[in-house]
Amino acid sequence: MVNSREPFKHIKRTIEMMRKINKIVIHCSATRSSMDVGVKEIRSWHVDGRGWRDIGYHVVVRRNGNIEIGRPLEMSGAHAKGFNKDSIGVCWVGGVNDQIKPENNMTSKQEQALWGVVKGFMEKFDLGKEDVVGHRDLPDVNKACPSFDVKEWLDKKQWFNGKDQEHKTGTLVKRKSTKHTKRRR
Numbered sequence: 001m002v003n004s005r006e007p008f009k010h011i012k013r014t015i016e017m018m019r020k021i022n023k024i025v026i027h028c029s030a031t032r033s034s035m036d037v038g039v040k041e042i043r044s045w046h047v048d049g050r051g052w053r054d055i056g057y058h059v060v061v062r063r064n065g066n067i068e069i070g071r072p073l074e075m076s077g078a079h080a081k082g083f084n085k086d087s088i089g090v091c092w093v094g095g096v097n098d099q100i101k102p103e104n105n106m107t108s109k110q111e112q113a114l115w116g117v118v119k120g121f122m123e124k125f126d127l128g129k130e131d132v133v134g135h136r137d138l139p140d141v142n143k144a145c146p147s148f149d150v151k152e153w154l155d156k157k158q159w160f161n162g163k164d165q166e167h168k169t170g171t172l173v174k175r176k177s178t179k180h181t182k183r184r185r
């Protein structure tokens with residue numbers, strides 16, 4: 001487990017050398033709430049089950065809110081067809097009910113951890129709200145993943161309101177690392 005507030009501080013520069021990150025794609029594992037799995041199990045499904053070279057996701061958020069690192073960030077993931085090259089795949093564990101129907105059964109610890117991960121990546125890679133999407137929000141995706149409305153979720157975060165205000169009043173957003181990144185928007 002890593003600190004959800006600054007989970008990837010140390011590897012930012014390595015990633016910048018390898019590929020540009022333009023998007024965060026949120027997924028769910030489509031497992032029942034009773035199923036407590038993490039990177040180890042999902043890696044096994046992807047590597048042993050599907051023959052991939054590694055787990056498809058970069059980050060997995062377990063039921064208890066623990067954050068686990070999957071595929072190295074500097075490598076393209078295998079989670080969103082057509083968008084893997086410049087995105088990060090984040091998967092929360094859960095997302096279906098006992099009948100395997102889509103259900104948002106995210107625990108509050110998971111929600112907090114997921115937000116910590118997303119916020120951290122947004123700051124590190126200078127991404128905006130529109131750069132964070134659910135798998136189902138991508139074109140030609142015919143599935144319910146990640147079983148919740150990412151846009152609606154982000155719209156509720158006060159953090160963005162503060163940022164909007166700062167932008168409006170011309171006050172600089174408190175970012176420490178902008179000198180290393182180019183603004184994309």
Ligand SMILES: [Zn+2]
Pocket residue numbers: 026027028079135145146
């Ligand atoms: Zn997905």
